[in-house]
Amino acid sequence: MTFSLPKKGPDISIVICGEAGQGIQTLESLLTRTAKLSGYHVFSTKEYMSRVRGGSNSTSIRISPERVYAAVDRIDLLIPLTAASAERIKDRITADTLIIGERKFVSEALSRSSGEFIDIPFTETAKKLGRSIYSNQVVLGLVASLLALDINILKAKLRAEFEDKGSEIVDINIKAAHAGYSLYEGLIKDDKVISEIKKAGEATGDVPEEVKGEIVISGAEAVGLGAIAGGCDFIAAYPMSPSTGVLTFLAKHAEEFGIVAEQCEDEIAGINMAIGAWYAGGRALASTSGGGFALMEEGVSLAAMIESPVVVHIAQRPGPATGLPTRTEQGDLELALYSGHGEFPRIILAPGSAAEAFYLTQKAFNLADRYQCPVFILTDQYLMDTVTNTTPFDTGGLEVERHIVKTEEGYKRYALTDSGLSPRGIPGNGRGLVMVDSDEHDEDGRITEDLSVRTTMVDKRLRRLTLIKEDIVEPTLIGDKDAKTVLVGWGSTLGVVREALTSINSEDILFVHIAQPYPLHQKVLELVEGAGRFLVIEGNATGQLARLIKLETGREADGKILKYNGLQFTVEEVEERIGEVL
Amino acid sequence: MTFSLPKKGPDISIVICGEAGQGIQTLESLLTRTAKLSGYHVFSTKEYMSRVRGGSNSTSIRISPERVYAAVDRIDLLIPLTAASAERIKDRITADTLIIGERKFVSEALSRSSGEFIDIPFTETAKKLGRSIYSNQVVLGLVASLLALDINILKAKLRAEFEDKGSEIVDINIKAAHAGYSLYEGLIKDDKVISEIKKAGEATGDVPEEVKGEIVISGAEAVGLGAIAGGCDFIAAYPMSPSTGVLTFLAKHAEEFGIVAEQCEDEIAGINMAIGAWYAGGRALASTSGGGFALMEEGVSLAAMIESPVVVHIAQRPGPATGLPTRTEQGDLELALYSGHGEFPRIILAPGSAAEAFYLTQKAFNLADRYQCPVFILTDQYLMDTVTNTTPFDTGGLEVERHIVKTEEGYKRYALTDSGLSPRGIPGNGRGLVMVDSDEHDEDGRITEDLSVRTTMVDKRLRRLTLIKEDIVEPTLIGDKDAKTVLVGWGSTLGVVREALTSINSEDILFVHIAQPYPLHQKVLELVEGAGRFLVIEGNATGQLARLIKLETGREADGKILKYNGLQFTVEEVEERIGEVL
Amino acid sequence: MKKTDFDIEGMETAWCPGCGDHAILSALKASLDNLGLTPGKLVMVSGIGQAAKIPQYFNTNYFNGLHGRALPAAVAIKASNPELTVVAESGDGDMYGEGGNHFIHTIRRNPDITNIVHNNMVYGLTKGQASPTSRRGFVTPVQVSGVMSEPFNPLAVAISLDVSFVARAFIGDQQRTSEIIEAAIKHRGYALVDIFQPCPSFNKQNTYKWFRENTYYLEDSFDSSERLAALGKAFQTDRLPLGIFYRNEKPTFTDNLRIKTPGYRKIVDFKRLNGLISSLAS
């Protein structure tokens, strides 16, 4: 019998699992990029252990004729590179799953629970070409052939990837891919498997040029690009998963774009450097995860007091403490919201996709500069590590808004104004002096113990919230605006809920996706207040957005869809969980 | 004409103002203690600048036949020791104010605005005895005479104070006090001033023995004593106003009570030491203020993850950043409530008086031990520095509850239980091993990446909140339980609202004082929900308790009485502000 | 390998094949065993990193705390229960980077603990950024043009703070490393052992071979009581000396505090407390 792929949906969900150090990431990168260039939409996400070698990791890749926004539970094709990693995801294997791989990695039980197991000696094939490490390219060739990817594109990608290892290595890798190609041809010949997946536009007969021209990008890269577009010229960070990708991205492009990429001795140095850089006229980003951010809170309070702009990227992971360093969670919303001692305005952004990550990070720098306050970008491991194709970011309308003034003699850094915003000067730019003080201070910026000045300054600082509230990112609405049920989510759940709702196809649900959790847009509050049923979906254990909405509206959520095991929701899961709370 | 004191109320409000380094604190201490021993109730509070010498500080002391709980605006007797400091409080001077002091410190305008100014050459008098520095004792003698304090008690106090400087110095100080005494006698003789203040019980003819037996204590000392009573054997702190008093108190008594009083290199070391001490079987206190606490948040999260008890004292001061280091504010409730990344239970206590500071600090150690979670004690500069007489703390019913087990072989630190609490073992105590891990871990305490264990452990940690909620400090209710208006406050405003309500004497207001802001007692929620009008009073700019109550009840406060200039409310102010919002 | 009480049957580590950490684990177990220490009386304290996972592979009490914060916890554990043997162990990033302030101030306190640092000159767990001890020119995904800062010299800093004991080892020589660790644990007072540890995954520069070629043991004649001489050795960077650089017996933190009873056995002296309370009435 021939196993035909995929069983469900127009797309194919491929899972490659193995251990750290086996090169799964390269495989993923080559496959998604080749697939996209061949005219497919792609989406890939990974989950991995906190270790450098060994363990069990997996990458889930969707290759699709239509745009895909999220990971699914379903596995159409599983390629295990170790036995342990296959075992670890056994719950996802069903009769619709085809397993292709080496017998030694696939237990009897596992192959029985699958729809079909095809024993392919990847390693043997690779060994024949020289060394077993080429087996990944054999896998790649096989999958490429199955998906009818353009072999020339694949070759070019392999060449680019292994170029600096010399032409010999490049050749062997290409040969290995060819061997994989032939393996699939053999399977076809033997009537073992057939793939019916279509490329974008194929149904309509169009050539999928549009997809081919799209970029393939991870969340981390999108934040990095957004920072560059926002005029970021300083990143002060201490390595910490899952935020490190942003640091390495900016470090890589530092020289090109004139960025100081400084690895700090600790996170406290990070935030204080960032604030120092803004003071001197730079546009700095501090980037970290929850635990590192906890150390930055005094610094956040400093930024607030001296009315310094600062942008802080927090890539969330499960806590408390070290928690699960390489996993995902939306557990730090309240941490950011109430961070720092004392009372002051702030802005929290939470992109839901790579595109939002780019545009909102860009915007974060302008917001910080405009409102002279801390702006937090909350992402998470899922968003950081997720790779998709998307329309190339359009920098056309983007501007680096520098809200700074050339100072005059007698310049007052904290001049009182109706809006609460005082024109921001930079030392050395103009004839004035720029004096900032973490103590309570007067308009000049000099320390004061005048208690009426104190009150005035507190009011001045807080007054800016009014302005900030007039300039909030609108929520994304998906579904019927008059639907009885309003489901609210934030950050990285955008894609998965979008897809789940398409499948449910319920006219009764409106999904309100919040890309700026603080301050909340009036529209969100109105929709919640007017909802028949009000539900939330969040990747944490206690419903932090639900609490924030309650604070604003007084309304308790009628149902909460929460998850906190370290993984993002999958499409099927959201479908099911929505069904449960409806 | 004779100026008779006091003009209002049965008590007399004395303000002594001057600069740092003039010994006002010693004066205050001697005066309040002598007054109490002479049969008066006393209450004193201070406000001072963040400097060591100079500036303008003031101490407000009430001497009263009845128990006094708070500071008043009214000044019955002003004794200025510098001109600048008198000028700084000129708004509080009225026709009811008698100023006694040296001409050079009292401007024409000032004396005109007062009821009477009596020029007394304190310094000259002191100089005649030797050196001008004895002038404080001249002041003391004069006031003592005016209040009819027992001269022998005063002498004994002076002796104790100056003992270690030698008998000669003691004698001169006593002589100076005598000179002050005579000065007042002169004033009486000249019909200049007469005091009609009564001692406790004098009206009823009783001897005020009860008051005489009471203790005179500051909030800082009360927290320190409470810690000792709670079995605290380790204080890990980095100096920071206004928390330092607790560190110095415990350092002073460290040897007597077997306490390690360690000044840490920074606050991060502080919290990590505290947690380490608990792990090894100690009972440690970390003590700091908001800015220092901001640095401890990662540590708080560690305590949460390893389910370690820890007690953190946060003496609040106005922020953000360095703010006003020596002033008061209730601005860090939300900071504590949402501190640390990740989600976990916690307890927040906020004593309203020295007695509550003692009993709640004692309790904090037991709560931490019982629920294996962080317990925060929120005080503020006002409470720390306020001195009153109060019934001696009764240690009779107090117990140091050690919820630890002697471990057996195979001991599991995180054994799963229905309550979420696992028996806590100590390394070296029993045959088991105690393994704690800031990563997600299994029952043994070993690192895990098993995601179902993750969920189980999150649930286990959060489950303890149910137990915690059954064991909440009841609010103090003042007024009629059926009053239409419910006014809610927390922490250090207890005394001032109590007094203000007595003056207003409105049957329409019930004051609900919360000594445990988190979790909130059911009674608080019910009272708020059932209230005709719901008001809050807080020493911050945004109404943090009001937000917390809204979160629990959905109810917005109908009015907020807020203050954030760095000073505590005064009785008159609360009277007035209540009037405004009623 | 000899079995010890600290072994865990069937235990697997999360370390890479060929990593120096494996040998450090063995060396430390051997040292503890040789010293006759028992799991129940030992506490391993660590931070976060690959090195910091080491307590997980021991059958003993442990406190696996926060990145960079092992030392304050270790100091307090020892102070709260002086009967315990306390070993604080982590990576170079953890101890000298994030934990740098605790490193210098713990040396000043001189608690009777042993501080073992796995010095692989790189951040392993976070995938290969420079650590404070990375040598100039070391290229990483963050230090794309190579490390430019002066490498942190833990030995020199420790000696400049008049540390009680400081040694350097290279785990390529497990036997000698184990002996040095033994001497460190036996030493009364704070003892630092900085162990050169190759990280084959991320440090391709400072390999076993490199360390072997660039290290040598201090001469037998070397006098470890001479502070300036010790510093001279610590400054040497062409060839890196191994062994015990400096020893300096002095009162420990617990000596100074005169603590003996473990915290959990302490009883509050309520009588004395009542006395203290009453004294406030007069």
Place this chain on the structure above:
Amino acid sequence: MKKTDFDIEGMETAWCPGCGDHAILSALKASLDNLGLTPGKLVMVSGIGQAAKIPQYFNTNYFNGLHGRALPAAVAIKASNPELTVVAESGDGDMYGEGGNHFIHTIRRNPDITNIVHNNMVYGLTKGQASPTSRRGFVTPVQVSGVMSEPFNPLAVAISLDVSFVARAFIGDQQRTSEIIEAAIKHRGYALVDIFQPCPSFNKQNTYKWFRENTYYLEDSFDSSERLAALGKAFQTDRLPLGIFYRNEKPTFTDNLRIKTPGYRKIVDFKRLNGLISSLAS
């Protein structure tokens, strides 16, 4: 006293009478004036403490940040605008206590800033607790039985990290202190000046008299390029040497980064960015 551009008419400080801080203020103003620096091109960066109030008494740009955190801010200010002269100044508690980690790692980076530390061997603003440099036996309300820890030796630590410039001064000699500060500011790279500063309010032990009796200037013949010799001098505690201990010219942080344009004048190269974005399509 000569008037300078940095003076503020009628300015009063919050310092105690007799405090060494007053003279440091004068000495620093004199140095800046002698060097021909102007207020607009100078940034004073400080933390929190009595010493850290110093920028408030200057007519210049300042960044009076958090306790212990002056250095990271100063490093970034200099990096973001290399045209500015940056002086980071605070107390011994601020720089060596709370800020200890930044101290050691800033030295490693070698930014072209001057770091002045008012070393009064006590926490002044918080009323007299021990600081890291307090000498053994110093009794305070917290160290009730006297300081027991090894005093922090900033000079030795700096030299052990191969600092670019390090000097010690005693403000009892305002003239020489000013000269030393001048040399430090002129020095290209990180320059530490630890200034002995009597605190008459809280340190009754290390008074003007004490410092005068217990310090001496390094001999003219002293060679400040000799690292071990410098350390030998830094270790001396019977009599404390003053002067420039060690100088070691090397590339600065900004040299390494090749930054020249101040941040606020930078223009984002959107064309290049578009190219980078497009490259992700292939």
